[in-house]
Amino acid sequence: MSAHIIIERLEFRGRCGVTAEERAKPQPLAVDVELDAAFEPAGHSDHLVDTIDYAKIAQRLVEIGTTQEACLLETLAERFLAMLFTDFPIKRANLWIRKLHPPIPHVTRSVGIRINRTRLAQQLSHIEPKPASFLVEQLHRLPKGRALDVAAGGGRHSLFLAARGYHVDAIDRDEAALTQLAAAAAATALPPIKTRTIDLEQPAPFDPGFGHETYDVVIVFFYLHRSLFPFLIDALKPGGLLIYETFTIDNYTHHKHPRRWEFCLAHNELLRMTSTLQILHYDEGAHDGVEGPRSTYTAQLVARKPLRSAPST
Structure with missing residues (x-):
């Protein structure tokens, strides 16, 4: 059995956009993450050290999202995933990142991307060259x-x-x-x-x-x-x-x-x-x-x- 950790709608303002004009002013972004941890839930001990501190996960996501500029949401998502797999003992990450008020006509809600990745896939993603x-x-x-x-x-x-x-x-x-x-x-x-x-x-x-x-x-x-x-x-x-x-x-x-x-x-x-x-x-x-x-x-x-x-x- 493994722990399943969920953080819904983590909001912050970040500089993400294809054009310099879009990146010049921080815009509202939101991130949802679901993480499969490599240990059992800590309900039997009631100690934070026996589980993953989701407050720390949220803090690290916000730090990256608010301090690192990116042209693409895909780039920002890859930075989030690299941090999650490096800093936390997780087996799988499901991430949804989106712009809440994108500068696109007729879009009334949001635009974004979802990525579902295992730890092994994250490790192999950096191996070059890719298979045929x-x-x-x-x-x-x-x-x-x-x-x-x-x-x-x-x-x-x-x-x-x-x-x-x-x-x-x-x-x-x-x-x-x-x-x-x-x-x-x-x-x-x-x-x-x-x-x-x-x-x-x-x-x-x-x-x-x-x-x-x-x-x-x-x-x-x-x-x-x-x-x-x-x-x-x-x-x-x-x-x-x-x-x-x-x-x-x-x-x-x-x-x-x-x-x-x-x-x-x-x-x-x-x-x-x-x-x-x-x-x-x-x-x-x-x-x-x-x-x-x-x-x-x-x-x-x-x-x-x-x-x-x-x-x-």
């Missing part, structure tokens, strides 16, 4: 369990999956990057991410040691070594999913990236290399938000390893 949008979009398809991140690099995808309850193994040849990944997981109180330093491009015969039917999810982003595909597929449990995205030859043609065309997929090549899997999603073409403002040409695939057939009787 394709992985975020496909998260609902992924079975829970054990995940393998191949060519993990700095581990943005490993951290994303670990934060959602996956037991993650991360593989890369960059030992320093994997050390930083393990430290980032520890700093955000995530389950330990197992790392293994290995050069995946050793000459044949070479077994990368992914295991046989070991993982519920295997992910590969922006890395291509064609001889690994049989091992990636073998590493999946029956019913497990492969998530893959990397550059196509069109990206080399348009942007000369990656630096060598051999690092890019030919048209439909990803489908051919995963022909033993059940394709759940495939898209090949220009995608926004992959690398900066320009469109990036990639192939995106979600494929499932078939379940074993029931033995005949």
